[in-house]
Amino acid sequence: MTRASVIDPISPVVTLDRASKVFSGRRALDAVSLTIVPGEFVAVIGRSGAGKTTLLRCLTGSIPVTDGAIRFGDGELAGLRGRALREHRARVGMIYQQFNLVKRLRVIDNVLIGRLPHLSGWARWASVARVFPDAERDIAARCLEHVGLSERAWQRTDTLSGGEQQRVAIAKILAQEPRIILGDEPVASLDLANGAMVMETLRRVASSAGVTVITTLHHVDYARRYADRVVGFRQGRLVFNGKAVELTDRAVVDILGESRPSDAAIAPVLAAEPRWATS
Amino acid sequence: MGDLVSGPFAAIHAASVPALPPRRSELGRSLLAAFAMALVLGWAGRVIELRPLELVRDIGNIGVFLKGYLHPSFANIGEYAWQCLVTICIALWGTVLAAAISIPLGLLGARNLSPHPAVYFVTRRIMDVLRAVNEFVFALMFVTAVGLGPFAGMLALGIHTGGVLAKLLSETIESIEPGQVEGVAATGAGRLHVIAFGVVPQVMPNFLSYVMLRFESDIRSASVIGMVGGGGIGFYLWDTIRSFKDREAATVILLIVAMVMLTDIVSSRVRRAAI
Numbered sequence: 001m002t003r004a005s006v007i008d009p010i011s012p013v014v015t016l017d018r019a020s021k022v023f024s025g026r027r028a029l030d031a032v033s034l035t036i037v038p039g040e041f042v043a044v045i046g047r048s049g050a051g052k053t054t055l056l057r058c059l060t061g062s063i064p065v066t067d068g069a070i071r072f073g074d075g076e077l078a079g080l081r082g083r084a085l086r087e088h089r090a091r092v093g094m095i096y097q098q099f100n101l102v103k104r105l106r107v108i109d110n111v112l113i114g115r116l117p118h119l120s121g122w123a124r125w126a127s128v129a130r131v132f133p134d135a136e137r138d139i140a141a142r143c144l145e146h147v148g149l150s151e152r153a154w155q156r157t158d159t160l161s162g163g164e165q166q167r168v169a170i171a172k173i174l175a176q177e178p179r180i181i182l183g184d185e186p187v188a189s190l191d192l193a194n195g196a197m198v199m200e201t202l203r204r205v206a207s208s209a210g211v212t213v214i215t216t217l218h219h220v221d222y223a224r225r226y227a228d229r230v231v232g233f234r235q236g237r238l239v240f241n242g243k244a245v246e247l248t249d250r251a252v253v254d255i256l257g258e259s260r261p262s263d264a265a266i267a268p269v270l271a272a273e274p275r276w277a278t279s
Numbered sequence: 280m281g282d283l284v285s286g287p288f289a290a291i292h293a294a295s296v297p298a299l300p301p302r303r304s305e306l307g308r309s310l311l312a313a314f315a316m317a318l319v320l321g322w323a324g325r326v327i328e329l330r331p332l333e334l335v336r337d338i339g340n341i342g343v344f345l346k347g348y349l350h351p352s353f354a355n356i357g358e359y360a361w362q363c364l365v366t367i368c369i370a371l372w373g374t375v376l377a378a379a380i381s382i383p384l385g386l387l388g389a390r391n392l393s394p395h396p397a398v399y400f401v402t403r404r405i406m407d408v409l410r411a412v413n414e415f416v417f418a419l420m421f422v423t424a425v426g427l428g429p430f431a432g433m434l435a436l437g438i439h440t441g442g443v444l445a446k447l448l449s450e451t452i453e454s455i456e457p458g459q460v461e462g463v464a465a466t467g468a469g470r471l472h473v474i475a476f477g478v479v480p481q482v483m484p485n486f487l488s489y490v491m492l493r494f495e496s497d498i499r500s501a502s503v504i505g506m507v508g509g510g511g512i513g514f515y516l517w518d519t520i521r522s523f524k525d526r527e528a529a530t531v532i533l534l535i536v537a538m539v540m541l542t543d544i545v546s547s548r549v550r551r552a553a554i
Contacts, residue, residue: 060465090467104480113476117467128475169462176466217316 009214011038011180012073014059019068021054021236026268028054030236031068036214041206043223044216044243046233047256051235052118052216055233056184061088072180090117093178094096095215097185106148107168110157112177113138141175147201166226171200179264181206183215187222195219199226220252304467323552347525351533359515359531363538366511369433369504370497370542376437377444378490379499382408383442385448386474392452408448409442414500418509432509436500447489448482455481491550498542502535 014036021029029051036042044052058070061080070077072091080088093114095102101110115136116127123133132140144150147167152160157168166186173181186202187195193224203226206213217223223230223244230247232240232255240247240255384402386392393399417435423429460477468476505513512535519528 012462086467086469087413089465092467094462094465096458096462098458099459100465102459102476102480103456104474104483109476110470113468114466116463116472116476117466128471130475171467228553 010210013037013071013212014180014212014214015069015071016086017071019058019065019070021051021063022052022066027236029058029065032236032238034231034238035243036212038212039207039210040212041203041226041228042212042214043227043230044233045218045220045223045230045240045252045255046216050070050233051236052233053184055062055238056182056214056216059182060092060094061085068217085240086117090176091179093173093176093181093211095166095169095173095181095183095186097188099162099169101157101168101172105157105159106153107155108140108144108153110139110168111126111144111171111175112136114172114177115139116144117176140171140175143171144168146174146205148173151205151255161194162190163197166190166194166198167201170198170205172242174205181211181213181215183213183217185218188218195222202226220247220256223247242257308484320514323533334337342413347523348532350526351531352526352527355527359512360536361484362505362515363502363534364513365540366501366538367431367498367545369429369436369509369511370494370501373436373440373501374490374494375431377440377493380437380441381444381448384445385452386478388449389443391450391455391457392474392478402445403449405446406442409438410446412439412452414504415507418507422508427510429510432501432504432513433502435495435509440497442452444486444493446488449485451482451485451489452478480523487553488550489546491546491553495543495546499539501519 014034016032016034018031019029020027020031032051046052058065058077059076064078072088077088080220086199087146100153109130112130112132113128115132119127119132119136123136126132141150141153144153147170149160149164149167149171152164152168154173157165160168169229172176181202184200187198189199199222202213202215205211217227224247225244227244230240230242230244231238232247232251234255242249242251287300341370384406387394387398388402388406390399393402414435417438418432418478421431421434425434455478459481460473463477464473502515503510503513505515505516508514510529516531516535518524518529519531
C-alpha cells in the first residue's frame, strides 16, 4: 500500500502504558501497552465487549484509566476536568457510528460547530446566535468542498443520506483542526459503497494532513484496506498489534475467537484502486 | 405462483401447536380494580353532593335564569370590546413573561443538563410551587404590590404559566437525542455553545408550540382574572353578574366567547405556519 505524501505530522505520539480500566470487577482494558506514532492510521478490531469502546472513551478523556497511563505527547490524560478537558476534546476529532450531527441545523452550521473551540472574544459570543465571522464561514465552506458536499450547504442536515452525513461529520472535523481523529465504528451503519467512500475520504484527509486516526471497525476488510496498523482486542487484552498486511485470516480468528461469515461481499467494492492514494 | 409464495408459510402455519408457558388470568385483577374504582367514585360523589335527580327536577329554574340573557344590551359594547383587547394584551405579555421565566428554569430543571442534583431538585420544587398556586392567588398578591389593574394580572399569569412552561420545557429537554449533544460537546465547545447548538435546535419546535398553546389558555385565564382586580374584561363579567345586570352580562359573555374562539383560530393558524 502506498501512502499519500505526508507533510510534517501534527499529531502527538499516543502512548498507552499498561493502561487498565476496571468496571465493577470486570477488566474492560487489561494492562494495554501501545505506542502510536504521528500520522498512523490505526484500526481497532475485536468482538463486542472486547474493550474497543472503553479504549476510545479513555482516549477522549471522558473516563479515567484505573491503572497505568495514557499520554498524548508529554501530557497525561488522567484527571482532566473542566477547561483542560475541553481543550483536550478540541484536540480530538470524533466521528461516530450515528454521525451525531445536529439534525435540524443546516449542513454548513454543523461544519461551523467544529470552529466553536477556535473562536474568541466577540465572535465567541456572537456564535451562540449562530453568527460567525466571514473568515470562519470561508473555512467551513472549504471544508465542505473538500468532502464534495458544497451544494448541500444550505440543506437541513437530516435530509442528507447516511453516507453524506458522515462526510459532513468529516468536514466538521476538518474545520475543528484536531491533532488526532478518533472513530467509533464510523461506517458500521452505512452500506458498502457509502462505507468505502467515507473510509476513503477519512483516509485521504488524514494522510494529507498527517493526522493520526484511531478507529474501531467491524469489517476486517476495511481494516486491511485502509489502515496502516491493526490492533486486536480480546477480553480487554491487546492480542494483535501489527501492520495491516500482517493481519492474516489466522490472526483474525485469534482476535474474534471464531471464524466469521465470509466478508466476500465487501471484496469487489474494495477491490478498486483506492482514491485516497492517487489524489 | 400462489403456491410458490404461500408454500413455505403454509408449512409453518400447519405445524403442531407448541406449548406456550401458562398464561396468568387477569380477571381477578380487573375485577378488583373496577371495584376499587367504584368505591372511590362513590365516596367522591357523596363528598360533592352528587344529586342528579335534582338537576332533572329543577332544570326549569335554569331557563328562568337564562331568560334575562336572551336580550343582550349593546349600550356599553365599546367599553367591553376595549376591555377584551386589554385582556388579549394581558395574555400576550403574560405569555412572553412566562416564556422568559421558563427558559432558565427549564434548563436547570432538566436532569440531563442540570449542573448538580441539588440544583435540579430546587428548580423542580420552584416549578411545582409556581404551577400549584393558582393565577388568582398570584393576582391577589401582585395587586398589593402594583395596585389593581392589568399589570397585576399580567404578572400573575406570567408567573403561573412560567412554571407550567418550565415543566414542559424541562421534559422536552430530557427527551432529546444525547448523540446530537455529544457531537457538539466532543469538539471541546463550552456549556453555552453545547446548549445553543446541541439542545436549542432539538427543543425549539416543541417549545414554540407549547408557548402558543399556553397563550390560548392564558386568554381564557385573563378573561376572568379581572374578578380579583387583575384588569381586563373579567371585572365587568364579575360586576354585571353580581349586580344582576343580566343583559349586560350576556353581552360580556358573548364577547368573551367570540374573543376566545377568534384567538384560538388565529393562534392555531400561526402555530401551524411557524412549525
